Structures are given as C-alpha cells and as structure tokens.
Amino acid sequence: MDEATQIELMKGPYTIIGRSMWSIFAQIHNLSISTILPFEIISLGLIKANPANVSNFDYLAAAAAKSRTVVLFQHPEEASTRNTFLRPFSLALWLAIGAVFILVGLMIRKAQKLRGKKDPLFATELLMVGVFCQQGFVGNIDTVSVRIMLLSVLIFSALLYQFYMAHIVGYLLVVHPKQIKSFEQLLENAFDIILEDNDDVVAYKNEISYNRPFDQMNITEGIFLIKSSRKALLCDDQRGYEEVNALFTDYDRCRLQEIALFPETPLHLALPKGSPYKDLFHVTLLKIIEHGVMQYERRRWFTDKPGCAINEVKMPELNLDQTASVFLLLLIGVIGSLVVLSLEILASTAGYQC
Numbered sequence: 001m002d003e004a005t006q007i008e009l010m011k012g013p014y015t016i017i018g019r020s021m022w023s024i025f026a027q028i029h030n031l032s033i034s035t036i037l038p039f040e041i042i043s044l045g046l047i048k049a050n051p052a053n054v055s056n057f058d059y060l061a062a063a064a065a066k067s068r069t070v071v072l073f074q075h076p077e078e079a080s081t082r083n084t085f086l087r088p089f090s091l092a093l094w095l096a097i098g099a100v101f102i103l104v105g106l107m108i109r110k111a112q113k114l115r116g117k118k119d120p121l122f123a124t125e126l127l128m129v130g131v132f133c134q135q136g137f138v139g140n141i142d143t144v145s146v147r148i149m150l151l152s153v154l155i156f157s158a159l160l161y162q163f164y165m166a167h168i169v170g171y172l173l174v175v176h177p178k179q180i181k182s183f184e185q186l187l188e189n190a191f192d193i194i195l196e197d198n199d200d201v202v203a204y205k206n207e208i209s210y211n212r213p214f215d216q217m218n219i220t221e222g223i224f225l226i227k228s229s230r231k232a233l234l235c236d237d238q239r240g241y242e243e244v245n246a247l248f249t250d251y252d253r254c255r256l257q258e259i260a261l262f263p264e265t266p267l268h269l270a271l272p273k274g275s276p277y278k279d280l281f282h283v284t285l286l287k288i289i290e291h292g293v294m295q296y297e298r299r300r301w302f303t304d305k306p307g308c309a310i311n312e313v314k315m316p317e318l319n320l321d322q323t324a325s326v327f328l329l330l331l332i333g334v335i336g337s338l339v340v341l342s343l344e345i346l347a348s349t350a351g352y353q354c
Contacts, residue, residue: 013238013301013302013303014046014065014067014238014267015046016301017046017064017065017294017297017298017301018046018064018269020297021064021269021285021288021293021294021297022269024288024293025281025284025285025288028284029280029284031277046064046065046267046268046269047267047268047269047270048067048265048266048267048268056272056273057270057271057272057273058270058271058272058273058274058275058278058281064267064268064269064294065266065267065298065302066264066265066266066267067200067236067238067264067265067267068236068237068238068260068264068265069200069201069204069234069235069236069237069260069261069262069265070234070235070237070240070258070259070260070261071183071186071193071232071233071234071258071259071260071261072223072226072232072233072235072237072240072244072256072257072258073180073186073191073226073231073232073233073256073257073259074226074227074230074252074255074256074257075178075179075180075255075256075257076180076189076230083325084171084323084325085168085325085326087167087171088163088164088167088168088171089163089164097160100153100156101128101131101132101153102128104128104149104152104153105124105125105127105128107149108124108127108146108149108150109124111143111145111146111149112124112143112146115143128153131150131153131154131157132157134157134158134161178257180257180259181259182259183208183209183259183261186232186259187210189230190230191230191231191232192212192215192230192231192232193208193210193212193214193215193231193232193233193234194214194215194216194217194222194225194226194231194232194233194234195214195215195216195217195233195234195235196216196217196218196219196222196233196234196235196236196239196240197216197217197218197219198219198235198236198239200236201234201235201236202216204234204261204262205234207261207262208234208261219233219235219236219239219240219243220243220247222235223240223243223244223247223248224247227247227248227252234261237258237305238302238303241303241304241305241306242303244256244306245303245306248306250308253306253307253308254308256305256306258305269281269285
C-alpha cells in the first residue's frame with residue numbers, strides 16, 4: 001500500500017479506543033502490534049467503512065463506534081418578543097378586557113348622571129382601575145343598577161386574575177421548550193454557520209444549503225464563538241462536547257442545542273486485506289465485545305452531551321430585561337404625577353381650583 005491510498009482515520013477518542021482494542025488483542029495472542037499491523041499509516045485507529053477503504057481492509061461486521069457530525073449552537077433565551085406581563089393573554093383578549101372596563105365605566109357614569117349625582121374628577125376611572133387591579137374602594141353606591149354592574153365586573157376581574165396568575169406562575173416554573181429544531185429554523189433565526197477545520201467535517205459543506213461562505217476554524221475557537229455570539233458550529237460531536245465541558249458554564253450548557261444533519265457513520269477496527277490474522281481477529285473481537293470490554297471503553301472515553309443541572313436544582317429567575325416594562329410604567333406614572341402636580345401648583349397660584 002502506498003502513501004496515496006486514502007484512509008479515513010478518526011482521531012481523538014476513536015484512536016484511543018482503537019489502540020486499546022489492538023493492545024488487548026495482541027496481549028491475548030502474545031503477538032506484537034507491529035506484526036499484526038505492519039502499516040504505520042493505519043495508526044491503530046478506527047476506520048470508516050467507505051468505498052475508498054473496503055478494497056484495502058477487512059472489517060468486522062459489528063461497528064466498534066459511531067461518528068456523528070452535528071450542529072451545535074446556543075438556543076436563544078426568549079423565542080417570543082412579547083412582554084412577559086402581556087404574554088398570558090392574546091392581543092385580542094386584552095382589547096376585549098379593555099373594552100369591557102371602558103363600557104362599564106361609561107355606564108356607571110351615565111347612571112350616576114341620571115340620578116343627578118356629580119362625581120369628583122376621574123372618580124369613575126379610578127374605580128375601574130381599582131376593580132381591574134383587584135383593589136378595594138370606599139364609596140356610597142345607592143343605585144341598584146350600578147351595584148349589579150360593579151358586582152359583575154368584580155367577578156369578571158377575579159376570574160381573569162386566576163387565569164393570569166396561573167399562567168405567570170407556570171411560565172416561571174416550567175422549563176421552556178426549545179423552538180429551533182431544524183437547520184432551516186436555525187437559518188431563519190439569523191445564525192451564522194461555522195465549520196470545524198477538519199477534513200471529515202469540511203467534506204459535508206457541499207451537502208448543506210447555505211447561501212454564504214463558510215468560516216472554518218479549530219474546534220476550540222468555534223465552541224468559544226457559539227458561546228458568545230449568534231453562531232452555530234458544524235463539528236464532530238465528541239470533539240465538540242469535550243470543548244463544551246471545558247469552556248461552558250452550567251448556564252451555557254442548559255442553552256446548548258444540537259441538530260443532527262447527517263446519519264451516524266459506523267467506525268471499525270480493520271486488518272489489511274489478505275491478513276493471516278483475519279479469522280482470529282474476528283473471533284477475538286467478538287469475544288471482547290461479548291464480555292463488555294468495548295462498552296466499557298466507550299463509556300470511559302466517549303463524551304455524552306452535557307446535561308443541564310440548573311433547571312433540576314434551581315428555580316428560574318426573572319431578569320431585569322423581563323421586568324423592565326414594570327419599571328417603565330412606574331417611571332411614566334411618577335413623571336405624569338409630577339407634571340400634574342406642577343399644573344395644579346400653577347393653577348392654585350393663578351387662583352383657579354379644579
């Protein structure tokens with residue numbers, strides 16, 4: 001076999017497992033590895049069973065491992081753009097609730113006017129706001145029709161309040177589902193795609209529908225970029241997860257998502273074509289697998305997708321950006337109050353009392 005022969009050799013944990021299996025095989029039969037594998041180019045690793053290698057190697061039917069090429073990215077924290085406090089109800093429902101309170105307020109004002117009673121300025125409006133906010137009020141309601149309307153709107157408000165609070169509590173306690181589950185959705189959310197600078201990964205770029213040039217970089221740089229920006233990395237899952245465990249915090253791991261674009265690739269231990277150890281190799285390797293040695297090596301060297309520990313032990317917290325609308329509402333109220341106070345002072349100075 002000359003150096004031009006293309007051999008797809010998997011590095012990292014795949015090479016470690018391959019060397020471990022060959023070492024066990026050599027010890028069992030009291031042979032040297034150089035006797036079994038005379039070709040240095042093989043480097044004792046696991047090899048893909050593709051057409052380029054089938055003519056040069058004999059494979060065991062059972063795969064020693066499987067290689068996965070996946071897209072890794074940080075899922076956006078909030079897929080919805082709606083305000084946290086408006087989310088429980090749809091826009092149509094909020095408009096309907098507003099229409100109900102405006103209508104009831106007008107009816108109460110009209111009923112009071114027909115009775116010849118003159119309420120203070122904005123008294124009815126403040127009453128409706130108090131009912132909407134589930135607050136009590138002090139007043140003399142001597143009209144049966146107004147009492148019926150107030151009782152109805154109080155019950156209406158109380159029932160809506162139960163739905164609203166149940167939704168808010170559930171929103172804070174439930175782990176939100178991840179909405180981006182396909183490569184097309186990834187592109188729709190304006191993610192840039194990065195390729196791991198590895199021949200096995202780069203070979204897939206012509207199979208991806210992407211209308212921009214691919215950036216290529218090593219696995220460490222790629223994982224660091226997806227941690228801090230809106231980018232997605234196409235890489236081997238084992239190399240990617242090793243870097244994720246080294247660079248990501250628990251919070252980052254909870255946002256980590258993967259999309260598998262291509263089928264798993266079986267990896268095999270293989271002997272050169274025509275090797276006299278072929279039958280011995282097959283029998284011994286099947287016994288190694290039967291006794292669980294292969295499974296042990298996989299558990300020892302393969303890295304699983306990092307789990308999310310935060311949602312299992314810690315209650316989710318509201319961030320400042322989620323409650324900014326409440327502070328904005330308070331600020332508007334304070335500014336409005338100061339403006340009205342200034343106008344009242346000016347009116348009082350001018351001798352006018354509203």
